Amino acid sequence: MGAIPRRRLPVMADVAREAGVSHQTVSRVLNDHPNVRADTRARVEAAITRLGYRRNLTARALVTRRSRTLGVISFDTTLYGPASTIYGIEQAARTAGYFVSIVSLKSIDADSVRDAIAYLTDQGVDGIVVVAPQHSASQALESLPIGTPAVAVEATHRADIPVVRIDQAEGAGMATRHLLDLGHETVWHVSGPAGWLETEGRLRGWREALEEAGRPVPEPLTGDWSPRAGYEAGRRLAATAGVTAVFAANDQMALGVLRALSEEGVKVPGRISVVGFDDIPESAFFSPPLTTVRQDFDVVGRHCIEMLLRQLDAGPGPYERLVVPPGFVVRSSTAPPAAAAG
Amino acid sequence: MGAIPRRRLPVMADVAREAGVSHQTVSRVLNDHPNVRADTRARVEAAITRLGYRRNLTARALVTRRSRTLGVISFDTTLYGPASTIYGIEQAARTAGYFVSIVSLKSIDADSVRDAIAYLTDQGVDGIVVVAPQHSASQALESLPIGTPAVAVEATHRADIPVVRIDQAEGAGMATRHLLDLGHETVWHVSGPAGWLETEGRLRGWREALEEAGRPVPEPLTGDWSPRAGYEAGRRLAATAGVTAVFAANDQMALGVLRALSEEGVKVPGRISVVGFDDIPESAFFSPPLTTVRQDFDVVGRHCIEMLLRQLDAGPGPYERLVVPPGFVVRSSTAPPAAAAG
DNA sequence: CCGCAAGATGTGGTCGGTCATGTCTCAAGC
DNA sequence: GCTTGAGACATGACCGACCACATCTTGCGG
Numbered sequence: 001m002g003a004i005p006r007r008r009l010p011v012m013a014d015v016a017r018e019a020g021v022s023h024q025t026v027s028r029v030l031n032d033h034p035n036v037r038a039d040t041r042a043r044v045e046a047a048i049t050r051l052g053y054r055r056n057l058t059a060r061a062l063v064t065r066r067s068r069t070l071g072v073i074s075f076d077t078t079l080y081g082p083a084s085t086i087y088g089i090e091q092a093a094r095t096a097g098y099f100v101s102i103v104s105l106k107s108i109d110a111d112s113v114r115d116a117i118a119y120l121t122d123q124g125v126d127g128i129v130v131v132a133p134q135h136s137a138s139q140a141l142e143s144l145p146i147g148t149p150a151v152a153v154e155a156t157h158r159a160d161i162p163v164v165r166i167d168q169a170e171g172a173g174m175a176t177r178h179l180l181d182l183g184h185e186t187v188w189h190v191s192g193p194a195g196w197l198e199t200e201g202r203l204r205g206w207r208e209a210l211e212e213a214g215r216p217v218p219e220p221l222t223g224d225w226s227p228r229a230g231y232e233a234g235r236r237l238a239a240t241a242g243v244t245a246v247f248a249a250n251d252q253m254a255l256g257v258l259r260a261l262s263e264e265g266v267k268v269p270g271r272i273s274v275v276g277f278d279d280i281p282e283s284a285f286f287s288p289p290l291t292t293v294r295q296d297f298d299v300v301g302r303h304c305i306e307m308l309l310r311q312l313d314a315g316p317g318p319y320e321r322l323v324v325p326p327g328f329v330v331r332s333s334t335a336p337p338a339a340a341a342g
Numbered sequence: 343m344g345a346i347p348r349r350r351l352p353v354m355a356d357v358a359r360e361a362g363v364s365h366q367t368v369s370r371v372l373n374d375h376p377n378v379r380a381d382t383r384a385r386v387e388a389a390i391t392r393l394g395y396r397r398n399l400t401a402r403a404l405v406t407r408r409s410r411t412l413g414v415i416s417f418d419t420t421l422y423g424p425a426s427t428i429y430g431i432e433q434a435a436r437t438a439g440y441f442v443s444i445v446s447l448k449s450i451d452a453d454s455v456r457d458a459i460a461y462l463t464d465q466g467v468d469g470i471v472v473v474a475p476q477h478s479a480s481q482a483l484e485s486l487p488i489g490t491p492a493v494a495v496e497a498t499h500r501a502d503i504p505v506v507r508i509d510q511a512e513g514a515g516m517a518t519r520h521l522l523d524l525g526h527e528t529v530w531h532v533s534g535p536a537g538w539l540e541t542e543g544r545l546r547g548w549r550e551a552l553e554e555a556g557r558p559v560p561e562p563l564t565g566d567w568s569p570r571a572g573y574e575a576g577r578r579l580a581a582t583a584g585v586t587a588v589f590a591a592n593d594q595m596a597l598g599v600l601r602a603l604s605e606e607g608v609k610v611p612g613r614i615s616v617v618g619f620d621d622i623p624e625s626a627f628f629s630p631p632l633t634t635v636r637q638d639f640d641v642v643g644r645h646c647i648e649m650l651l652r653q654l655d656a657g658p659g660p661y662e663r664l665v666v667p668p669g670f671v672v673r674s675s676t677a678p679p680a681a682a683a684g
Numbered sequence: 685c686c687g688c689a690a691g692a693t694g695t696g697g698t699c700g701g702t703c704a705t706g707t708c709t710c711a712a713g714c
Numbered sequence: 715g716c717t718t719g720a721g722a723c724a725t726g727a728c729c730g731a732c733c734a735c736a737t738c739t740t741g742c743g744g
Contacts, residue, residue, distance in 0.1 A: 059730035227627040259627040285569040401700035
């Protein structure tokens, strides 16, 4: 009643009987041990296909204490960045023969991350990738039992957990310098929300680029990554005198800025130049096509798995910190400032 | 050597010893069986927290033959639609106490889907959700062992697998009728790639709406969901005489169309009205903000899990086919045709 | 032709839970 | 007062793999 009626699947003992050997020999064939005679191996393999046998990974996991499953913790997987990172992680993991169990967090508090970690370790994952670039998440990594193989994307307070991150400050620097090089006096910034490491990295890169060039640093406008936030920032920028260049902390907010400027009749890049961050697939088709910083999320995902697997079969290694350089894509949303600008 | 050095975690026997009871009593407390005296229960619980015991889900899965893990197969999880659906699935599953193991397919062929199914069943998932709205994927479901609890998003050829889908034809009909109601003589269509069920549903809804109104049905332009494809279609539409209304099969392609029209100096919605499909977060901030069909991916995800869990604890029920109605969002990319239009 | 090592295979224990069943206690029912 | 039965707990088998070790073959040198 209620149970699934599928008849019992064949187990190793069935294969052994069918092939006229012991279950141990079947196991040896499965794990291709060298010490099995060729004809015995063939007989076992024949029995396996005849019975349609598949080994029970649960039983295997119980005794080997390896589940061949990796846990991934992420925040808002509907955003392009996290989704792409996870995609990269999943592909790399599967190629390496690992399963991926994903937890998407709704809220960013440390409790949620702690719960997610507990949830995944209960399930018996061999290692964990945490993609949650907020301070709170980074702090919550403290609760990860020492010795648990893990990799963090962006950052962590833990000295024993390797990190893969994109050089946010460098990306922001590229964006800012690009605008300064075009001749703009300074660059305004629409930042991400507080508490995000990416927000801080981009703020820092932007600020330092301005300071290095000896330019005034305007008060940044704070957004929340959404196009709406960019839109509101855009309206305020349009109403602010002297603004000729804007660096938005992501492409979605840049889109909102473009929209607001367009509504206000401000020409881009004629009167104001705009740069984004992420290079989402849409940004090449914005009006105008967006100049932006490119992040290679795929590479990040692959490196995560690589570092995690290395920990798994070599034990905890030296603390690694891999920094992936960003790229820069020049399109049509940036130009020298209009000579006649007021 | 190489093994993780974390010392042995406490097991049920340890708890039993600590609490002075048998392991069976510990098990009873864990599964809150009624027949345990209150003070015994308290003693066991105290021992559990004192030792920091967590039950080993692998061992549990081995004997119960339930892993409390659901498998999800999807294609291109970096797209907004699949990503959102998976997000909904993951949330609903976790709420129900299930883990989610995800496989993102690179290519859509039947072999990949077959492999993914084998991969997941090997892992011992309790059920599978297949989000792969292509004919080939739908066909590959044939290879799913009969009796395996499963749910398909969009469609399947199998009569024993329930389906959750969004009413694509209805959405396309809404878009088309909206444009006709505004006074357009007919509506052009930029479709998705061949082989996708969504492409076909949207084509059908568009065509039927036109035929019902007795309007001419122009040759549809075929895209691949990308903004670039929309852009190319947009250029051709701009060069075609008599085009006043375009229905793009998704928002990204609509963005490309808008971009192309803008480059050609064609006013939207002044000379050509444009409607999209999906309602991605960006579309409200396109230039102009896009009128589009809204899909509630969250709802789809939740229903999937609900139906899957029902199968799990009630056995295969009657074949279900849940159709989620689309919504329609009117923004600024549509207007009546210009009276003076040639 | 024997001995011995390496190769091929079998036996039983183990992982950490759950399930079926057994034993014991104690109060209700006749 | 003894049966009856249910509650409270313990015991041992079992899920299906892997692992250590035992045992049986085989091949080859002496």
